[in-house]
Amino acid sequence: MSHSFDYSFSATIQKMPGGVPSWSVVLLPNSREVLGTGKAVKIIGTVDGYPIETAFLPVAAADHLLPMSAKLRKAIGKDLGDEVEVVITQRLD
Numbered sequence: 001m002s003h004s005f006d007y008s009f010s011a012t013i014q015k016m017p018g019g020v021p022s023w024s025v026v027l028l029p030n031s032r033e034v035l036g037t038g039k040a041v042k043i044i045g046t047v048d049g050y051p052i053e054t055a056f057l058p059v060a061a062a063d064h065l066l067p068m069s070a071k072l073r074k075a076i077g078k079d080l081g082d083e084v085e086v087v088i089t090q091r092l093d
Contacts, residue, residue, distance in 0.1 A: 002044065005091040007034060012083050013068050016059075024068040024080060028056060031064035035091075040064075042092035048076040048084050053092075 011026035028034060035041045035056060041064065042055045050072065056064035066086060073079055 001093045002090040003093065005043070005088050008085060008087040010083055010085050013073065013078060013080050015080065016065065024070075024073065025065040026068060026084060026086060027059075028064045028066065028086075031056065031058075035064060043088045044090040044092065045086065045088040047072060047086050048078065050076050 009028060011028070013024055013026055016023035016025045032038050038058050040055045040057050042053075044051075044053045046052060047066075047068070052072065054066065056066055059065045068084075076084065078084055
């Protein structure tokens with residue numbers, strides 16, 4: 001089941017803080033308030049207009065991260081240190 005969800009934010013692609021060194025991610029600050037939970041949240045949306053269906057994963061005390069695979073980074077032409085626009089259009093339950 002999906003629920004309409006309209007939220008966008010800009011973030012910089014970075015290495016996963018304190019975790020798997022090979023992961024590139026973007027962090028959603030204050031995500032527990034935005035997403036309404038501290039658990040993983042499956043979403044549908046876009047990154048720089050490129051369609052995604054993935055999950056925000058909880059990390060640290062107050063943030064969730066969005067994995068940025070090499071395939072996704074190549075598709076949008078971005079890499080570490082670049083800023084992206086993330087748009088969440090649906091939340092999947």
